[in-house]
Amino acid sequence: ETGVTQTPRHLVMGMTNKKSLKCEQHLGHNAMYWYKQSAKKPLELMFVYSLEERVENNSVPSRFSPECPNSSHLFLHLHTLQPEDSALYLCASSQESAGLVTNEKLFFGSGTQLSVL
């Protein structure tokens, strides 16, 4: 069983809908991430939360809105999406240390496969 759980596994929504993706990590990590995975493209980092504060927003459209109420939970709120937003959305967590290191690995959930009609 993975330490990072994402729900739902699959989501189909119309362009006018509002939905939310949920991620929960059971690993005691202090950082959480949202990634977008589209076919034949590298993973795109959308949001990073470290110690529940957002530290990175890679110019993601405002129709995606993240929320991190505590270090174990991460949400991605979706509003008026476009068909090109259809993709696999992956949540990940890691334990970031204060030292000068490069080896903190990510632990991923199984993703939410999103289809926007």
Place this chain on the structure above:
Amino acid sequence: AQKITQTQPGMFVQEKEAVTLDCTYDTSDPSYGLFWYKQPSSGEMIFLIYQGSYDQQNATEGRYSLNFQKARKSANLVISASQLGDSAMYFCAMREGPYFGNEKLTFGTGTRLTIIP
């Protein structure tokens, strides 16, 4: 310019044979980390192996080893004695510099490996 290049979109390998998945990277930072992740059809990205830029020896983790050639900026993944369960997408990733978190982690486009019985 792409920071991570995986030139093999797909590979077919006979079961029990060894397989090498190519990865080249581009960075001017002397301190960086290289990762390989496996993504089976279930969607979850699974960490396989890590190589730090200052590591003197090539990393090994069970059947996985990393052929790290720093001067050539390549970090190929070698899987020995391939198994049917190795069929998956494989992603190479790089984390630049010790001063940043995983917001500076860059992924390649991946290689789809299929093991033939």
